[in-house]
Amino acid sequence: MTDSIIVAALDSPEAAPLVAALGGEYATRYADYDGFPKQEGEPEEIDLFPPLVFEAPTGTLLLVRRDGETIAGGGFMYLDDETAEIKRVWTSPDHRRQGLSRTVMTALEDAAAARGYRRIYLSTGPRQPEAVGLYLSLGYTALFDLDADPEAIAHLAFEKELGEAGGRAAAKAAAQRAAVAEAHRWHQPPPVRLADLTGR
Structure with missing residues (x-):
């Protein structure tokens, strides 16, 4: 049993189990709940954000795959220049209580930090106490x-x-810049750039 984390599109075959299961779970948990006011014609929440927002450079969707099956996943999208919003965190009912949501959240936080985001925002519904417990245990502030x-x-x-994840990303970026600068002592950087030709 080997798990791998892949980047996928929200409308890919690999992500189909996540999308279908989330839609079904929301419909079941909130069937008789009227606390989410909707405007006429407003799409369901699962359809509100298109696959585009979960793609690079400002977003991503990560899936946990085991033996060719998608068993967990989640994504983030742009909220503002410093903040990513995590959405679509899900674990297959057959694979819960194995720490997969924590694995997904850690991977999403690291990916967001690597993109330059400094904070994460997320929300969940009132009938998902397990999600509330997870986020609190991971250091999120309600x-x-x-x-x-x-x-x-x-x-x-x-x-x-x-903080710490962002600090790791910043430290790695600094180390990368230093390594490139060291290499340029021996192999000069490009002598002419597009900006030199266009005056930009």
């Missing part, structure tokens, strides 16, 4: 009153400074 009735709040939002 942006709502944890003692209040979650059904009255509806969107349970969290945020986390990437």
Whole structure:
């Protein structure tokens, strides 16, 4: 049993189990919940954000694959220049309680930090207490009153400074720049660049 983490498109065959399962789970958990007001014609939440927003350079979708099967995943998209928003975190019901959500979250945080994001924002629904527990255990700060009735709040939002992960990415970037500078002592950088020709 070997797990691998791959980058995939949200509309790829590999991501189809994640999309289908999330749509079904949201529909089941929130079938009789009216705390999410919707405008007429507004798409379902699962359809609201197109695959494009989960692609590089500002987003990504990561899937955990085991023996050719997608068993967990999640993605992030651009929220602002310093903040990625994590969405679509999911683990197959047959593979829960194996630490896969933690694996996905760690991989997403590292990928976001590598893209230059400094913080993560995410939200979950009031009928997903396991998600609330996961995010709190990973160091996220609740942006709502944890003692209040979650059904009255509806969107349970969290945020986390990437700090250490961002620091690792910054340290690696500095080491990369230093290595390139050292190499340029022996192999000169390109003498002419496009900006030199265009005056930009």
